[in-house]
Amino acid sequence: MAYDKFKILSTTAVPLPIENVDTDQIIPARFLKATERKGFGDNLFRDWRYHPDNTPKEQFVLNNPIYKGKILVGGKNFGSGSSREHAAWAIYDYGFRCVVSSFFADIFRGNCMNIGVLPVQVSPEFLIKIFEAIEVDPNTEFEVNLPEQTFTIKSTGEKESFEINDYKKENLLNGFDDIDYLLNIKNEIESFAKGTPL
C-alpha cells in the first residue's frame, strides 16, 4: 500500500501519558469489519474518546482542541495486544505520522513501519521531558528527522537519536514497501520453495 514519503516532520504533539495502551483501545474490534482501508481515523481510541451515546468525552486528549499535531506521544509498551494493522491505519488516517514511546510492542511497531507511520523509541527520561514540554506549552514544536535519526524538542534544543534499520529507513524515505522488494526476488523465492520439505 503506497504511503507518503517520510523525511523531516516539524509539528506539535498530542500527549497520551498512559502505559500499556493496547490495540483494543486504539481501535476496538467492533470497528474492524471493513473490507477496505477507509475511515478508521474516526474510531481511533473510540471508547476513550466517546460516550456510548457517541457524545465526546471532553476530558480525553483528542477532544481537547489545545492539543494537535502529527505526533502521538504514548507511555511505555505502546501498541500491545492484537496484531490488527487497523490500529496503525487508524493512527495514520487520523493524521498522525509518528508515534513516540519509550517502548513499543513488536507487531505494532512493524505494522506502523509497513504503512508509513514512524515509531520513534526514546529513553524513558527523554519521554518524560517530551511530556513536560507539552505540559508547559501545548504549542511546543518537535522535529522528527528521519535521515539524521533524531528527535528534537525545538523549544529547548534537546535531542535524542533513535534506531531504525537501514532497509526500513530507505523504504520510509522513499515510500516503498516490502512487497515491491519481494516481488523483485520472486525467482529466488521460487527456487527456495522447491527445496522446502513441507
Next chain:
Amino acid sequence: MKKTLFDKVWDSHVVKKVLNGPDVLFIDRHLVHEVTSPVAFLGLKNRNIKVLYPERTFATADHNTPTINQHLPVKDPLSANQLKALEQNAKEHQIPYWGLGHEKNGIVHVIGPENGITLPGATIVCGDSHTSTHGAFGAIAFGIGTSEVEMVLASQCIMQPKPKSMRITINGTLNSAVTPKDVALYIISKLSTSGATGYFVEYAGDVFRQMSMEGRMTVCNLSIEMGARGGMIAPDKKTFDYIKDREFTPKGLDWDKAMNYWNTLYTDDNSVFDHEVTFNGEDIEPMITYGTNPGMGIGISGGIPKSDAIKGGAATYKKSLQYMNFEEGDNMLGKEIDFVFLGSCTNGRIEDFRAFASLVKGRRKANNVTAWLVPGSHKVEDAIKKEGLLDILNEAGFELREPGCSACLAMNDDKIPAGKYAVSTSNRNFEGRQGPGARTLLASPLVAAAAAVTGRVTDPRELMIFETA
C-alpha cells in the same frame, strides 16, 4: 555450532538476508481469516497479481461469526460482507476455504493443528497475534499485520529481523487444579505484558514435557501476552502421536522423511539464549486476573496488590482498578460474577471441556450466571458430544453453542454487557475487549467452572476435595 530449536527452524527458512535489514523468511503455512485479509486481497488486486502458493494457504471464518443459528444468514450486514469477501477471495485464488457450517470450520488456531496443517519445524503465520499457539508443535508461528498478509499471499515470504531468544524453564510437578492456563498466567504475571517483547520463547522443563498437546497449545497461545513474538516447545513422541494420520500430515514415505527432520528439532546442549528464566512448578496456584492486562494476575487465594507495591505506572494501575471497580487489597475469592465464557483459541479444545465438565458434574449452574460454552471447532463440538460431556453439561444447566471466537473479542454478537463481570478462559482482559465496558477475569476452565456453579470467584480446589479424598 550449537543451535537452539528456534535457530534451527528460523535459519533453515531464510531465503535471503538483507544487508543491515531484515531476513526474507519463507513461510510454509499461511492461515487466513475474514477480518485481517480483505485489504490484503485488495492489495493483490491493485497490483494485478495472484496468490503465489494457494496450496500453502488455508482460510476459515471465525472472528465475526455468530455462535447460534449458524445455518441462518448472518444478521450483521458488515460481518456478512466480510465473510462473503473471504469466500469470494478464496474462490478466486483457489484457496481451501472452510466457511460457516463446514465440518472443518472453527477458530483458526484450533483447526490448524487438528487437521494436520500445523507441523513441527514449519514456519506458520496468520493475521492474528495468537498464531503463537502453533509453536506447541515445534513450529515457528507468529501473528502478522495485514501488509504482511499481503506479502505472504504475494510471495510466501515476510521480511523481519530475527528476534532474540529466551528460554523459560519450569521443572517440578504442578499442584492439583493447576492447569496449563495457570502456568501461562503465572509466567506473564512475573514477566509483565512487555517482559518478552523482542524475544522468541522456548518453553523447557518437566512441566511442559508432561503437558498434553492441548496444554502446550494453551501455553504457547499466551506467549504473545508477555510481548513475545512467539513461543515454542520441542516436538516429542506426544507431538508425533498427535499429528499422525491427520488430513494434511505427510503420509507413508513422506512421513518417514519428515520424521527424520523432526527428530533433529531440539535445542543442542550448551546452546546460548539471550535470556533465561526459571520457575518452580510447585510455586504455581490456580490463577485469576484482576486488572486490564493479562500481566495483572494473582494466585486465586491472594489479594489485589497495593499500588505502592507496583513498579512505576501507579496512575495507569489505578485507572485499571477503577475500570474493574476493584480496590487495592481486595480478595478475589467471593467476588460476584455475571458471566462465564469457556472457549477461544486459548481454552476451547476438548481437554478444556473435559476439565469444565469434570467440575460441574452433578452440580447446577448458579442462577445469577449466564454461561457461554463455545467449542473451538466442529471437531471439538463432535468430541464433546461423543464423549458424553454434553449430557453432563446439560444436566448441570449448561448449553453448548456453535464454534467461533465468540466473546473472546466481542466482534460478533457475543458481547459481555457494560459493567458486568465475566470469568473468561480467553486471553485478553483489556478494557472493552469482551464488549464496551465489560470487565474480564481471565482464568482456567476449572476456575471458570467453579465460578459458573457458585456465581462467584471460587477456588476450584474447594469443590474438588471430595473427589481426591
